Amino acid sequence: MKFQRTLAAAAVLSAISSLSHAQTMPQGEQAAIPKVVVTATPFRAAEGDQILTPAKILAGDELRDKVGSSLGETLSQELGVSASGFGPGASRPIIRGLEGSRVKMLENGMAVSDVSGLSNDHAVAAEGATARQIEILRGPASLLYGSGAIGGLVNVVNERIPTHLEEKLAGQAELRYGTVDDSRNASGSVDGSAGAIGFHVDGNVRRAHDYTIPGPAALGEDAPPRRRLGNSFTRQETGGAGASLVGAWGHVGASVSLLDSLYGIPSGEGARIDQSQTRYDIDSMVKSPFSGMESVKFKLGFTDYEHTELDADSDPEVKFTNRSLESRLELTHKPVSGWHGTFGVQTENSHFAAIGADGGHEEHEDGAAEEEHGSHVTVPATHSTSVAGFLVEEREFGKLRMSAGLRLESVKRRPDGLLKRDFNLTSYSVGGMYPVAPGYSAGLTLSVAQRAPATEELYSEGPHHATETFDIGNPNLKKETSHNIELTVQKTTGLVRWKANLFENKVNDFVYGRVTGVLVEEDGEALRERLFEQADARIRGAEAEIGYNQLGQGLSMRAFADTSRGKLERGGSLPLQPAKRVGFDIGYKKGTIRTGLSVMRAMEQDRLASFEATATPAYTQVGANLSYTQKYRNHDLTWFLLAKNLLDDDIRLSTSLLKDLSPLPGRNFVFGVRTRF
Structure with a gap:
C-alpha cells in the first residue's frame, strides 16, 4: 500500500506542476506533438485515446533504441510490462503479471500462431528489428481478438502488405554489433510502387554467441567474474515480401514471410531449439462498400510452424507443430443514433501436437503401430476450432465518451484419443x-x-x-472468467503529460502449473512434475508515468513506477510474479544529436508461490544512448552507440523459470549505423 500511495502522490504533484505550465504554454507548442495511430483498435485511435484497451506505442527512434534479440527484451521497460527471460532467444512479454496464452501475440492485427504461449522457452515468431511500430494494449482486449487476450496483447506492425503507394522508392537499413555476446545484426526494408501496385520487402539476420555475465551463473555460487553463460547463443533469419493493389476505393494484397531460428536454453542441460515458420497473409479493405458502411475489411492468414527441442548433442527430443488458418471480417458502420462502431466475425482452425522425436509410437513385426508410454507424447495431436462474433461501439454523451463491446465465441478441442471439449465464451465490457x-x-x-x-x-x-518438467494436463478444466475493473486519470496535453492506473482483476478458475516436487525419471533425466490446476485468483496493481517534452527538441524526462500482485484466493501467491519497479529517463535532442540516460530499479521479489524456493534479489539497470545523424547523398545516415547494464549488475528476473541459473547479460555496448532513404 505504501508503494501505491507513492504512485498517487507522484501523480498529484505532477498534476499541480503541469497545470500551471499548461496555462502559459503557447497553443502552437501543444498542437505540435504528433499523434501515433494504434492499428489494433476498431477506430484507429491515437495513443492515449483508448478506453477499452489503454495503449502504448513504440515507434521511430524509441523503438530502435529498445529493440533487442526478443520481443520480451524489447518491451521489458514499458509501463506494466515485464519479460519471461528464458535466455536471449526466448523472452515473451508479461502484462500486469499475466503471461502465456493470456497475452496474445499479433502481427499486423492477426495471430502470430506460434507456440510461445505454451511455455517460456518458446520464442515469439515475430521480429521487432523490422517492425515499423509495436503496440501494447493492456486490459480486456479479448473483445476484439479472442479469449487468448484476457491479459492484453502485443501487435507487431511491419506493414508487409502496403495500404498506400509510395511516390518513390523508400526504405531503411541497419547494422549493429554488440560487445557482450559478439552479436551482429543486419536488418532492412524497402517500399515502392509500380503504377497502382505497392510492394514491400524486409529481412533480418542475427548472430550472437554466448553472452558474458558479471559473476556466477547459479545464484549464490562462487565463480570468477566476467565469464560466458553456456548455451545462451542465438541465430536467426527472417524475411518477408508483400504486394497489393491500391486505389481510392481501398486495397487488396498478399504477403509471405519466413523465419528460421536456432537458440540455446541456458538451463545447464545444453538444450537448444530449432524453430521455423512459414506464413501467408491476405489483407483487403474497401471504403464505403454500400450505404451505411464506412469500410469493410477481410483478412486471411495461414501459418505453418514447427520447432524441435534438441539435447546437448543436437539430437532431437520433442517436435512441436502448429498449423493454423485464421480469418477475420470487420465492418465499420457510420454513426447510428450517435453510435459509431465495428462488428465482425473471426474464425480459427488449428492442428497442434508435441510428439517425441521417435514419433510417439513403435512398429511391431506385424506392421501395426502402437502408442508407447506417454513419455513420448508431450501433447497429443489436437484439432481446435473457434468461431466468434464481436461488436464494439462508441458514443459521446456530452463530454462523456462511452465505449461498449460484446464478444461471443465457441471453442472446440478435439485431441486424438482423449476427451473432447467444447467451450462457449461470453465477454463484454x-x-x-x-x-x-x-x-x-x-x-x-x-x-x-x-x-x-x-x-x-x-x-x-x-x-x-x-x-x-514432466507436464500433466487436466482434460476436465473449466473455462476461466475474469472480472476486471480499471480506473485511469491522465493529462494528455502540454509539455508535461502523465497518467496513472489502478486495476483489479478477479479470475475464477485460474489455470496455472503447480510444480509438485515429485521427480519423474525420463530417459535418464530427473524431471520435476508439473500439474495444471485451477483455483480462484486475484491480481491487483498500480501504474504511474510522467513525461516532460517526450517528443520535442531539447531536454526530455520520464519517470515511471509499476507494481502488481497476484494471489490465489485459497492462499499463496501466483508463480513468477513481476517485481515492483521504479524508473527514470532523461534525454536531450538538438538538431542531429540525440542522447539519453535511463535508470530502472527493481525491488526484491519475495512474494513466492508455494513451490518457489528462492526470492529474486533487487537490481539496478542503467542504460544510455548517443546518436548522430548526417546527410549522405540525400540520405539520412545515423551513427549510434547504446550502452546496456552499465553497472554490470547481476540481474535476475523474478518472472523467469531460470532466474536461479542464468542472469541477464552483463555490461554491453552496441555500436551501429542505420540509414533511411
Whole structure:
C-alpha cells in the first residue's frame, strides 16, 4: 500500500506542476506533438485515446533504441510490462503479471500462431528489428481478438502488405554489433510502387554467441567474474515480401514471410531449439462498400510452424507443430443514433501436437503401430476450432465518451484419443472517459472476459526437457472468467503529460502449473512434475508515468513506477510474479544529436508461490544512448552507440523459470549505423 500511495502522490504533484505550465504554454507548442495511430483498435485511435484497451506505442527512434534479440527484451521497460527471460532467444512479454496464452501475440492485427504461449522457452515468431511500430494494449482486449487476450496483447506492425503507394522508392537499413555476446545484426526494408501496385520487402539476420555475465551463473555460487553463460547463443533469419493493389476505393494484397531460428536454453542441460515458420497473409479493405458502411475489411492468414527441442548433442527430443488458418471480417458502420462502431466475425482452425522425436509410437513385426508410454507424447495431436462474433461501439454523451463491446465465441478441442471439449465464451465490457478539466480526463472500465483452457493445459502428459518438467494436463478444466475493473486519470496535453492506473482483476478458475516436487525419471533425466490446476485468483496493481517534452527538441524526462500482485484466493501467491519497479529517463535532442540516460530499479521479489524456493534479489539497470545523424547523398545516415547494464549488475528476473541459473547479460555496448532513404 505504501508503494501505491507513492504512485498517487507522484501523480498529484505532477498534476499541480503541469497545470500551471499548461496555462502559459503557447497553443502552437501543444498542437505540435504528433499523434501515433494504434492499428489494433476498431477506430484507429491515437495513443492515449483508448478506453477499452489503454495503449502504448513504440515507434521511430524509441523503438530502435529498445529493440533487442526478443520481443520480451524489447518491451521489458514499458509501463506494466515485464519479460519471461528464458535466455536471449526466448523472452515473451508479461502484462500486469499475466503471461502465456493470456497475452496474445499479433502481427499486423492477426495471430502470430506460434507456440510461445505454451511455455517460456518458446520464442515469439515475430521480429521487432523490422517492425515499423509495436503496440501494447493492456486490459480486456479479448473483445476484439479472442479469449487468448484476457491479459492484453502485443501487435507487431511491419506493414508487409502496403495500404498506400509510395511516390518513390523508400526504405531503411541497419547494422549493429554488440560487445557482450559478439552479436551482429543486419536488418532492412524497402517500399515502392509500380503504377497502382505497392510492394514491400524486409529481412533480418542475427548472430550472437554466448553472452558474458558479471559473476556466477547459479545464484549464490562462487565463480570468477566476467565469464560466458553456456548455451545462451542465438541465430536467426527472417524475411518477408508483400504486394497489393491500391486505389481510392481501398486495397487488396498478399504477403509471405519466413523465419528460421536456432537458440540455446541456458538451463545447464545444453538444450537448444530449432524453430521455423512459414506464413501467408491476405489483407483487403474497401471504403464505403454500400450505404451505411464506412469500410469493410477481410483478412486471411495461414501459418505453418514447427520447432524441435534438441539435447546437448543436437539430437532431437520433442517436435512441436502448429498449423493454423485464421480469418477475420470487420465492418465499420457510420454513426447510428450517435453510435459509431465495428462488428465482425473471426474464425480459427488449428492442428497442434508435441510428439517425441521417435514419433510417439513403435512398429511391431506385424506392421501395426502402437502408442508407447506417454513419455513420448508431450501433447497429443489436437484439432481446435473457434468461431466468434464481436461488436464494439462508441458514443459521446456530452463530454462523456462511452465505449461498449460484446464478444461471443465457441471453442472446440478435439485431441486424438482423449476427451473432447467444447467451450462457449461470453465477454463484454463498458467504459467511459470524462474530461474533468481542459487537458485532464478520468476513465473507468468494467469488463468480464472468458478464456478456454489451452490445449497444453488440457492434454499435456509428457516431458518438456527445456523446462526440465514432466507436464500433466487436466482434460476436465473449466473455462476461466475474469472480472476486471480499471480506473485511469491522465493529462494528455502540454509539455508535461502523465497518467496513472489502478486495476483489479478477479479470475475464477485460474489455470496455472503447480510444480509438485515429485521427480519423474525420463530417459535418464530427473524431471520435476508439473500439474495444471485451477483455483480462484486475484491480481491487483498500480501504474504511474510522467513525461516532460517526450517528443520535442531539447531536454526530455520520464519517470515511471509499476507494481502488481497476484494471489490465489485459497492462499499463496501466483508463480513468477513481476517485481515492483521504479524508473527514470532523461534525454536531450538538438538538431542531429540525440542522447539519453535511463535508470530502472527493481525491488526484491519475495512474494513466492508455494513451490518457489528462492526470492529474486533487487537490481539496478542503467542504460544510455548517443546518436548522430548526417546527410549522405540525400540520405539520412545515423551513427549510434547504446550502452546496456552499465553497472554490470547481476540481474535476475523474478518472472523467469531460470532466474536461479542464468542472469541477464552483463555490461554491453552496441555500436551501429542505420540509414533511411
